[in-house]
Structure formats: C-alpha cells, structure tokens
Amino acid sequence: MTDFVHPAALFILGAVPIPFLPGKIRKAYLVVIPALALLAVLSIQPGNYGAMRFIGQEILIARVDRLSIVFATVFTIMALIGTVYALHVTRAGEHVAAFVYVGSALGVVFAGDYLTLYVFWEAMAVASAYLVFAQGGGPAIRAGFRYLMVHITGGVVLLGGIVLQGFGTGSLLFGPFEGQMGPAALLILASFMLNAAVPPLNAWLTDAYPEATVTGAVFMSAFTTKTAVYVLARAFPGTELLVWFGTAMALYGVVYAVLENDCRRLLAYHIVSQVGYMVAGIGIGTEMAVNGAASHAFAHILYKGLLFMGAGAVIYVTGRRKLTELGGLYKSMPITVALYMIGAFAISAFPFFSGFVTKSMVIAAAGQEHRALVVLALTMASSGTFLHTGLKLPYYMFFGTDRGLPAHEPPRNMLIAMAMAAVLCIAIGVYPQPLYALLPYPVDFEPYTGVHITESLGLLMFTALGFVLFLRALDPEATISIDTDWFYRMGARRFMWFAEKPLAYWEQAVSSVSETIALPLMHGLARVGLRIDVNGVDGIVNGVARSILRGGGALRRLQTGVVNHYALAMIAGLIGATAVFAVVWQ
Template sequence: WLTDAYPEGTVTGAIFMSAFTTKTAVYVLVRVFPGTELLVYMGTIMALYGVVYAVLENDCRRLLAYHIVSQVGYMVAGVGIGTDMSLNGSVSHAFAHILYKGLLFMGAGAVIEMTGRRKLTELGGLYRTMPITLVLYMIGGFAISAFPLFSGFVTKSMVVAGASHDHRPAVALLLTMASSGTFLHTGLKLPYYMFFGKDSGIQAKEPPLNMLIAMGFAAFLCIGIGVLPGPLYQLLPYAVHFDPYTGDHVTSALGILLFTGLGFFMLLKKLDPEPTISVDTDWVYRKGSRLFMWIVNKPIAIYEDYLANIYNTWFTRFTLFSSDFFARVFDVRGIDGTVNGVAAFFMSFAGILRLTTSGLVRNYAATMLIGGGAIIGYYLFTFLMRP
C-alpha cells in the first residue's frame, strides 16, 4: 500500500506520512518483538525489495516510497537481531529517517509544485533554475546513503555492525548491498534525471521561502546528527558502545559509495528511466485473477452444470411429487377434513338447538314447567330414597 499511497498524496501529506506512519510500526516492534528471528529475514528482504523495484521506477515520489520500504527493512532487521547495538541502531535510524526522508519528499514535492511534473522522463535541467533545492535535496540523498558526516552514517551503520557482531555475515552483506543500491537510486539516479540529464525546457523557479526554510532546517539536522551523534546516542534505550568514525569504517563506507558512483556513470544508459508504470505485487493480483477466472469458467462451470442436471432431473421431480402427495393426503384429507368435520358437527348441533327456539311464549312456559317439575321430582325422589 505504501508505494501506491505516497505518490498520490498531496505534497505536504506525503511528507507527514513518510515521517510518522511506518515509524509507529517500528516503535511497536521494538517494544513488543525484539529478538524475533523471523524479523531478521523479513527486514533483510524488505531492504533489498525496495532497492530492486526502485530500479524500474519513473515516478520520483514512488521511487522514494520504495526506499522507505528498504530503510524500514533495516529497522525491522535490527529489531529481529535483538542485541543492544542493533536495537539502538533501529531506534536511532528511525529518528534519522524521519528527518532525511522528510527532506527528500520536500525536495521532490518542491519540484512537483514548481513544475507540475513528477516523472523522471519529463524532468531535467532544473539545476540552473532550482540550485538551492538541488543542494538541499542532495543533503537528504547523502544522509539516506550513509555518507560520513551525515545522519544515516551514524545510525544505519549501527544496524549493520549489530548484524556483524551477532555473527550474521550474510545479513550484514545483504544490508550493505541494499545501502549501495539506495545511493545508486536516491542519491544518484533521481537527482541526476531530475536536475541534470536531458534539459526538458521547463522554466521553473525556486519554491517559496517557507518551503526552503523547512528544507533547510531538516538539512541542518541531517548534518548536525552526522557530525555530533552524541546527543542522539544519549537518548537511545541502551548504552552505546559504537564509534562510527573509525578509520576502517569510514574508508570502507567511502569505498562502497565510490564504486557505486562509478558503476552508475558506467551504466548510465542502462539506468535511463522508462515512461512506464512499474508493477510489483500487482502482478500477483493480475495473474491470480486470470487463474481464478479460468477456474470459474472451466472446472467449476462444468461441475456446476453437472449438479444442475442432477438437481433438475431428480431433486426437482421428487420435490414436486412429494408436495403433490402431501397436498392431497395431509391438506385435503387431513386439515381440510378436520375443519369441515368440526363445522358439520356444529351445524347439526345448531339444528337440534333450533327446535327449542320456536318463538311462542306458551312453548317457553311449558318448557319451564316441565323443567321445574323435573327438578322437583329429582329432589323428591332423592328424599324418599333416604334410609
């Protein structure tokens, strides 16, 4: 959902989403699931997944959204490793990610706001008219790529070091490869085709001052944390025993970034963005829907026809015969016969009672005398029969 939602949001809305949505999930993982082995592999896959699909992307904000998936993968892997160093790395990287990813989305949003375009194939040559935006964006690009003296260098490398110290060389290698891919696309490909590349002839200008101030503040923090990581380290949940600025660490990081840059310019023609829409997990739904429709139209349809024939041939006929039988036996003879018999009984009884109601007063008087005589005779008979 992330790579579908972020490119369609407003410029400011995408910035807030990139800052808070995924980081809330990381916070929950840190508090509830530290040391969960499954998260190590899921996080590593996420880190590589985002980088791989960013290769195919032409939309600048969708490309940045894929790298959110990748960067959150570092945090998830650090939570899964579960050591003090890796958890510190996940927490600090989440904080640093809020700053540099917000800066990157502000840079891309400024370009969209001033040009009305977001496809890399439609942009280019903006370095002449938007140099300040270019510089501020590159600070975010260097931060996410873990350049020395930038925030990502002092946080992301802690996660990789945590994997190495926990004797996970394969995880550390894959995360390092993902970091190289991040620099390749966010730090090189996107700014090259957005600000350099083929001049698109767009006569844009710098964004308003308030946008530049917001970008400048985020850029200042990205550099400040990279130069002086101590205040951030003091806020982490565990004591920090990690020094990012050792000679070996700095030289190895610069070497990886240098060779990544050389590879980019050597393969520049191969990395040209295509005016297409990339399909990632949507492929599953498309192919899955075709398979589903084939199953519905072929085997299930045949089975449905077979059941329909059985239903129409046997079940329907049996139901009609049974309903006709029950109608004749129970309805006509049983229910109707009972109702009609009760009615006939009361009609006969009413005919007998009718004989006693002639309407003549003398008949009523005779009846009363006869009834009274019968009552007197009854009591007289019982009196005489007493012993």
C-alpha cells in the first residue's frame, strides 16, 4: 500500500477500460472512478511525491500543498457531478476524453516541475478539444480546430518560456517568480493568461464552449480556466498587471453578455467575468486575496457547472440554444428552472449562496489594499452578473414569450447532477467554514455582517429594478458579437484570400510567362544549338576525323616495308636537311 495515489492516474488509466465495458457496468464504473479520486484527494497528505531525474532535469510529479489540495478537491467533486450528468451518453469516446481531461487538469494542479506541467497542459488541450469535435457538424468542427490551434500556440509559448527558464536558472521546478520579470517569466505568464481567458486572449473560450456537446461543455466550464487560475496563483501572486487585467476582464465579460443571444455563450462570457475576480485577487496577492481567489474558484466551478447543466438541459430537450427561439419553458421544466436559479443566485452572490462568501472575500481584499477603483469595478460587474445570469437568461429562456416548444424535464441523471451542485452551492453559502478551513492561508473574514447583507441585497435587487424598467432594451437580438477571434478568423480568411488570389495569380503569371516566352525561346535556342551542333561542330569533328583517316591512309602507303625505299627516304631527308641548313646558315 503506497501512501500516495495520484488522482490523475486514477482518471487517465481509469479511462482505458471504458470502451470495453457494457451498459450498466460502465455506468457504475464511471461513477466509481471519480468517487475513488475524491477519496484519494481527501486522504492526501502534503508533501513531495515522485521526484526523479529525467534528461538531466529534476522532475517532481506531485507536489501536494494547501493550494493544490483546494483545487484538486473541487476538481474531483466536479468530475463526479459532470460524470453523473453525462451518464446517459452512450458514446465511450466522450467519457474517455472527459476522464483524460480531468486527469490532466489534476496533473497540472499537482505538477511540481515545468516539464510535468507542460505534458499535462497539452493533454488537457487535446482531450478538451475532443469534447468540441464530438458534437459533430460544421460549426463545431471548425470551432474545435480554432480552439486546438489557439491552445497549441499557447503551448508553444509556454514551452518557449520553460526552455528559457531552464537555461536561465538551471532549474525547472515550478514555483513563484521573484524579482524583475524576464522573457521567460513573461512567456509563461502569457500562456497562463491565455488559458485563463484574459482579454484579449479570451475568444477561444466563448468561441468553443457553446459549440461543445451538452455534457462536454459542463466539464469544459470547470477545468481549463481554473487550472490557469491555479498556476497563476502558484507562480504570479502579487503581479500588479493581473489586478488590472482581472478587473477589466470582470467588466468585459459582462458587457459582451448583454449582447449575446446564444444561452451557453452568454454563460461563457460570465466565466470570463468571474475568472476576472480570481485573476484580480491573485494580482493583489495578499493572503486574503489569494484565499478569495481560491475559494471563488471553488464556488465558481460548482455554480458555473450548475448553470451550464441547466442551459444544457434546455438544449438537450428542445434542441435550441438561442434566446430569440426560447421561452415559456417554466411550465414543462419547473425543476430545471429551480435548480438553474440556485446556480444563478450563487453566481450573483446572494446571501446564503456560495458566491456571497467567496466573491466578497476578493472585493474585501481589494478594499483592504485601498484599491477603490477595483472595488467599484468589481461591484459593478456583480450587478451585471445578476442582470444576465440571474435575470436576462432565465427570463428569456424559461419565462418571457411562450414559443410553445414541446418540452419536458431532462433525464433523471441530469437532474441528480444538478441537484448535487445546487446542494453544494447552498451548503457553502450557509456554512462556509469547511471551505475556509481548506484555503491556503488562515481566514480572517466574516461574510455575514448586517451591512454586507443589506448592501448585497440592495445592489442586486435594484439591479433587478433596472432590469424590470428597461426590459425591452435587453430583448435578445439574432446577432453574433465580434470578439478578438475576429483577428484570427478574418486573418485566416485574408491569408487564404492572399494564397488563392495574389499568390495564385503570381504563380499563374510566372507559369504563363514561362510557357509563352521562356519556353519557346528555350526551344528556339535548343534548335539553333542542335543545328550548330549537327552542321557545325559535327561537321568539323567529322571533317577532322576524315582528314586524319585520309592522312593515316597516306602515311600507311609510305610504310612500304622495303628497306631500299627507307634508305632512299633517309638520303632524300639528309639532302633536304643539308639544303635547309645551308640556306638558313647563309
């Protein structure tokens, strides 16, 4: 019996038998693995595991401390909930991909060195891309390729940073950066920010998540951005840049959510917004702020999973995803409505729901550091969160205009999974102490003060008043919004246009020039050459050869073999030579 079972190994190795298991056995197996992983995480002891040397580098497969335990706990809880939600899915590939995805995320959370981190980082990208491809159809396949290309680019940037870091410091152990940030730190920071969907590197998320399968999107909403939050918290706490990116990000997601018509894309923009609180918290970097970021990630994974499950249930039942095509479902899906609303209250930070005890910790940490602007901006984003997730989305999806859609409650496993998440959203809100006890630093924060409750309710309910008064201005429109993916979507199109038009014209022109001018010229030159060769060179060569032949024949005639002739010739030669000698020497 070893004292450490890596939860990532449970998921990744546990994924192998899934395709070979029949019906009910597979369902039981799918639930058992995350449950075992949860047990493994709950019984985990802080320490270093799996240290070795590889290609001359120190490798540390698992470094377990309080920060990694918080994330690993919520990851395995969410894996269990997501698996229950996906139990009705019969295609083994999606389950395998989800397990490898979760396992890789856990691998990143425990990674003690950059090489281990990098391997799991890439595995996460590939496994999660499968959950988009599995949806099938043109838009999903195209979105999947864009998603994969963005993440592979991010992976290359990360690898570049890791290599520079290795050469610079001689160690690849994964820990906080200190002092002035060099190129290695900046590259690594950029790749982490890409995975955290920090604008302008956010569009991969809102592009791909709504195109994933109903069950796949639930997994995706939880893992990629939150592993990025974890690595940022590990490597870059107190980085001033992150405070401002995080704050801007919280508002960015909210602004886009106003414009959005696709229900899951609206929720995806709220991932961007909510991750903004965590990024800002990490940027502030105090113990309370990092606690706030970690606890908000914990709560966020559960309520965002719940919201994606609710929207997914609607898509599963109706086959529609646009708010302009939905409405009036509350009569046929009341339980889904109720469970979704628990998630909505949690994300909006209503008292006695999870967001209230976690989001406020980040804002309070900003307040303690006298960052008034950050406090105001994050509070405004809270208002926007309730406006969209708590009011606009449920109003147009479940209430609003009755479109007469035939609908019913989703399969029981989906409802059970939603109920599990809903119970946790309320439990954390009502009794936050167990979560606070799990956080990396001791917690000195009391969310339930009178003024905090009345202020939160005032903010949220008067947001609702604004919603009621300006409802018509919020009517969804059948449009899409341009985000930063415009640059690579249109950039790719421009590139293809360049390849198909100017480049192809140039190629055409070059080949036609060669065909109409260069080739005939070459042919002509070749013909002239041939003629010169045949008539001139050959003639000369032949003539020379003939002359030599003739000369040879004449010489042959001279060689008669008769001694008298040779003697005669010698005498003639002697006379000739004497004559020449006499003349020349005269």
